[in-house]
Amino acid sequence: MSIIELNEIYTAYEGGDKPVIRDLSLSVKPGEYVVIGGPNSAGKTTLLESINGLIRITHGSATVCGLDLRRSGNEVRRRVGYVIQNFYFDPFTPFTVEEVVMMGRYGRMGLLKRPSRSDFEAVDKAIRLVGIEELAEKTIGTLSGGQQQKTMIAHNIAKEPEVMMLDEPFSNLDFNAREYLQGIFKNMAGNGTPILMVSHAFDGLPETRIHLVVMNRGRITYDNVCDADEVEPIIRDECAVV
């Protein structure tokens, strides 16, 4: 059974003049490692935000984690991790890395609940997994770009999501971090959590079968399984066509 099932969806921005996602269908199964490629402005970010309901779909139907997206958007967001593409934290943002990582779990904890032991454990584990132990007490605004990126990844790992969506998660990371985190995501997929990764850099892809989705102008132009080393050529090919 699919964990994400999009059926001819359309998505338009508030104030936008035409839909950005058009007539798009997609199905993702547990444990899949999905790479979403395509040129700039193809609609990749919009697709991810349509999947977790941050942007409302205007037509079509969508089921995520067994929930009807239109009705249970918030519940979906509690279960789906999402590392956003662009963020900026001013230097005086008054939150430490540890607090920010804990915030990943705030949605799923539910109202009026305080972090429990298991929450602290998940946070600790995520911080250790991503390797930012020595930053835990620092405030996020005083970190380097890559450190902030790692914090946001830890925030989503701590969430223990049923689906992990990543929008160019490696853009600020050094070699070591990139390769190391690719491994972690591969493991997550291996444990059944599908990964949806938007990226423009594919040199460090894990050696698994990859569900490759290529988008262009709001539509999917390629949707098939391939090997890691085929990803780049296929995308280049698809994008060259246009």
Next chain:
Amino acid sequence: MSIIELNEIYTAYEGGDKPVIRDLSLSVKPGEYVVIGGPNSAGKTTLLESINGLIRITHGSATVCGLDLRRSGNEVRRRVGYVIQNFYFDPFTPFTVEEVVMMGRYGRMGLLKRPSRSDFEAVDKAIRLVGIEELAEKTIGTLSGGQQQKTMIAHNIAKEPEVMMLDEPFSNLDFNAREYLQGIFKNMAGNGTPILMVSHAFDGLPETRIHLVVMNRGRITYDNVCDADEVEPIIRDECAVV
């Protein structure tokens, strides 16, 4: 003669507990293509911002474009292009791409001057060069991450800087844009404008001699000329040591 000349500089952040750049010296000559690599939090962004005076150096001396950085920080910033690493524009930012690109020239125009014909020409040229003609009238907040990145690059190209500093300029760009822009930067270097590029991805480096600077913990650990295909191995090597 060097266009950038740093002499045992130290840089500390306001409120920071220790200097982030320590005892760093660097010399960049006209036309050099400088790649600055190194692990996350090495101090790469801080180095760039020390060079254009966005952060004050606490010790040492620095000359950029023949100007004493400590005295003429603003004049230096008028002449040095700088594509920042992280930015976020909310969807309702009330400025069009064309306006944002024009803003690259605001500093050099000087107070009380309005954009002249040559300013408009430079803006047009930059927009065409980066290939965002059809976005010119759109507001920057409604663009995709890659389109925003291109706008910021055009903003700095329009500035016609004497030094171009780029902090992970390709992080949101697709293959085509990346390769195309690498070509543009190579040309700029060829025309005498030194390029200082901070990056973690080196697959598309131009086929010129590269002045490679590797940083770690606020110091330079490698500073030498090499070929494009040596960059990645050298950095991996340098970073593995630590």
Next chain:
Amino acid sequence: MFGFLIENNVVCHAVEAMVFASIACGILGVIISRMSLSSLGFTMSHAAFAGAAIGMFLGIGSQMAAIFFSAFVAALIGPVSDKAKMAADATLGVLFAMSMAVAIFLVSYMQYMGRGLTATNLLFGNVISLYREDIYALAAVSALTVIFVLAFFKEISALMFNMKIAEASGVRVKLVYYILLFIVAISVSLSLNIVGGLLIFVLLVTPASIASQFCFNVRSMFVAAPMIALSVSALGVWAGFKFTLPIAPLVALLLTFVFAISVILSFKRRINYKKY
């Protein structure tokens, strides 16, 4: 509360009022300053004013009308900001101007129709004219404020961090934001009623600004701001009675002074010239 310590009940009630107001406003102030809502106090005080004018105009109780209209304005802040895609600051500005217009219009109308002048006395309390019941009411407002902030601490801090990231993590951002603005506005307007305008305005902005000079973390601000508010206002009350100086402006000036000192001493701008 301090009855056993301070025999003079005027002084005693004033001290108690300051304690409760300092705690509640100090805590709310941290939220307010992070979310750029510093005009909240002012807007709510004028909403109450407008409500009272409406009440008098319609011949219903102006106290009740003031509370209703304040609640109405408080309830508008969130949805209007959201629908109009504006910063809450701008919404507060618009609502402030509206409230003031309603108040001035009705007041001048009634004044010249010979129907009473203003209702300011009904709206603004006074720390030295408090019944024991006022203190209980203020204690209740403070306690509810503290409880609200504690109960929704997760959600409030997520909003203070980053709305989009909070929403993506499954926090009901809009709902919490609306409730937050509503509760903050209501607490402010109830405290105004008891303690008076100036004290509330100053306790909402200045202690949090002082705390932000020394605290880098929101948790420490939530502790420091009320403590600063508390100690400075305790000093102010003592000095006010001791030297017969007006309490509210004295506390405000003391806080401003502490703010000035702390900006000068703040670590935030300190540059470390050490080389290691």
Next chain:
Amino acid sequence: MFGFLIENNVVCHAVEAMVFASIACGILGVIISRMSLSSLGFTMSHAAFAGAAIGMFLGIGSQMAAIFFSAFVAALIGPVSDKAKMAADATLGVLFAMSMAVAIFLVSYMQYMGRGLTATNLLFGNVISLYREDIYALAAVSALTVIFVLAFFKEISALMFNMKIAEASGVRVKLVYYILLFIVAISVSLSLNIVGGLLIFVLLVTPASIASQFCFNVRSMFVAAPMIALSVSALGVWAGFKFTLPIAPLVALLLTFVFAISVILSFKRRINYKKY
């Protein structure tokens, strides 16, 4: 200006005052709403009060003292925000509370010491009572405001876009920011003097908020906001005289009404359900 059209000089001056105030405030409003400075209007109005109180206390002219103290407060906004690393909104809150405290302190204390109070009423103007010279002064303030904004349009828009990017491009961010805040505050306080508080408060926030419902671009806002201010206030002045209603609250209510309508009609939230 409109003397040849409107014979009654009361009406004529009111119309002229509204024209100038609408243009200046409409334009400043765009800057103010983008920079979250909506509390500037009442901070400056209370700075004027505090100044007057200081003047009375020291026995010097309260009008001059009001202008000096306003200028002093205006000059503090930028540097304090910068040194304290606070949003200008929070600085305005602190300065507002301080001004109010100074005013109240001095007034209460003077009264206590048996010294009288002069008429602070006369610190604030009224559109229906203006001399030709007042109109010239207002025209001058408006013209200077417009000239200032035009002259520094580049720098102001760069600041409104993004401070860091502006600084990196070589704009003298701090200097321009300080000057901007100072000039905006001074224009506001000079106009307050002539036109009165409520009109200034509302003209500063509401037209810009209305414009932002329909304009996506800052240039169009700079045109639309004064035009909206102008047309609504012209209607307000006409209706005020026609039906003998107080002009300032009438204009404020009309603007609020137009704001409500435009939020409902705004394109900003409209979702396009077309499929192509």
Next chain:
Amino acid sequence: DQAPERIKIVCTTSVLMDPATFIGGDKVEAISIADPTLCPHLQADIIPNRIQLNMDFIKKADVFMAYNDNNDKNINMPAVENFMEANGFGSVEWRTVSDPSRGWNTPTTAKLLASEVFGWLVEEDPANEGYYQERYDEYVESFDAVEPTDAEREQLNQTKVIVMLWQREPVEKWLGMEVVNFFAPEFVMNGTKTAEKVVDDIILDPEKYADVEYVIENMQSGELGKGIEEALLDRGINAERVIFTNFPRSILGVDTIPQVLSYNKQLVL
């Protein structure tokens, strides 16, 4: 220290404080708590401080005097009552003037006010009636000193003015000036007397205003009359705008009601 306790009097405004202080002489001490000329926000924050600064005085006060106009009823009296009751100092018994709509800005009305205050003092302290009577007589006489002299009266009788409604009575009845027209805020008299309407009338019939010398404002009503003055000047009528006040201490050095009246009178001489 041997001196007998003075009677402590709390007045709402300086209007009552002046006669109370004068007539009471060294037998009384009086304070006032409100200011007539401030913006409402500040007023709402100032009164509490006034009360606080005079806390011990108010708490032990013997007499509370109020004019009982709208301002008193809505702001000043409740503020004092609240303070007393909340702190258990007892409830306030106000002495209020018999006709709050009667002004005090002519010697006649001011004397009526003085006689009421005198009555209250005697009621409170019958033992010293003689003393109060003496002081009262002296106070009343001080109004005679501000009455216009014959020469002044003759001049005033020939002076034409346009006046703010709230100052019409003293201008017409006391100073005997000729009121050509008067003006008032929007809601008064269905808006037929706004400055705008007066200017319309000036435009329609400038002759009628040919000899107007003064446009008289009332300080406590804010600025209303600038346009009228200008309309006259524009038509070559050399009028001057002057600002009358109603409250002692609203102008430096003008501390008593007689001084207020004298100040107003001097403005138009």
